[in-house]
Amino acid sequence: MDTATELGRLLGPLRRAVLRTRRSEGLPDLPEAQIELLRVLAETGSITPREAAIRLRAAPSTISNLVRAMTAAELVERTPSATDLRTVNLSATPRALDMLDRYDRTSTAALRRALDALPPAGRLAIDEALPALADLLVTLERQDTTDRRRA
Template identity: 75%
Template sequence: MPRQNGVMDTATEFGRLLGPLRRAVLRTRHTAELPDLPEAQIELLRVLAAGDATPREVAARLRVAPSTVSNLVRAMTAAGLVERIPSTVDLRTVRLAASPKALDMLDAYDRTSTAALRRALDGLAPSSREALERALPALDDLLAALEAEAPGEG
């Protein structure tokens, strides 16, 4: 492990582990023969799974440019994953919703990933499982801190 002045450099070590951990979880989709969606599309679907939203609201939640959302929505609408709902009040406005197909896919992804993580966690020593459980609130805090400091694209 990288050390600075004899102390582990937590930021370096954590950053080194993030990519491989993410890829290991993503591989579970392939072993379950689930469709391969880019992470950006999955993030957009997760926003829409919480409820329909305008493209601008989605862009703000994802902290990306509205043009990024437009490009994603175009491809995802063609694939039957996103539905565009015209406003009854303002014909220039649409709301976006995840299709039933997309919600089923997200559910399958989550079930598959959760099962793989449970198997991996069950194989760890009890002290490692407990350390990970205790770290969850700190990881939430870390995410909030990174979100607060990272500028959005749009």
Template identity: 75%
Template sequence: MDTASEFGRLIGPLRRAVLRTRRMEGLPDLPEAQIELLRTLAETDGATPREAAARLRIAPSTVSNLVRAMTAAGLVERTPSTTDLRTVRLTASPKALDMLDRYDRTSTTSLRHALDGLAPQSREALRLAIPALAELLTALEAQAPEEPGQVR
């Protein structure tokens, strides 16, 4: 068995299974890119578009497109800088923060229920794999090519 192939085949179905739990709870179906931007804004207590792009490793133009749609939906608030009128600070709106909390609670409840149905040794194997998965994410991010137009 090739670990990379098997793991790669499971990632998409696992992600979709978690996303289905959100839809079953009647939560809005936001694209993952929007959720990642909201998480970044929530974790950093706001950011400029350039800071958000650098943190997410995406092009600033991609952030601009996301922000345009998310501002219209009431998920992102734009506050002009008091020192540089060309700069804005982006923050997740209270509506977005509530949605993220509901997403996390729903996903956690669903995952907890599924994990409880596994054999004890499978639950323990998954618990022990969490640090390795975090390390894998870091390694993948380090080798990923930068998107065109990205500022570092």
């Protein structure tokens, strides 16, 4: 078994299974990129589009498109900077923060039920794999940064 191939094959279906739990609870179907931006805004409180692009490792045009759609959906507020009128600060609306909290609660509950249904050995294996998965994410992000510098 090739670990990289098997992990790659599981990531998409796992993500989609979690997303389906959100739909089953009647939550709006937001693209994952919008959810990631909302997470950054919830964490920071307020951030410029440039800072959001850096944190999400996304092109400024991608952030601009996300913000345009999310502002229209009343999920993001744009506030002119007090110090530089050419710059705006982005923040999540109370509605967006509530939705993000509901997404997280729903996803966590579904994952908890699924984990509880596993045999003890399977649950233990996942528990023990979590630090390695976190390390894998850091390594992938580091490689992405290195690849972008080379390009």
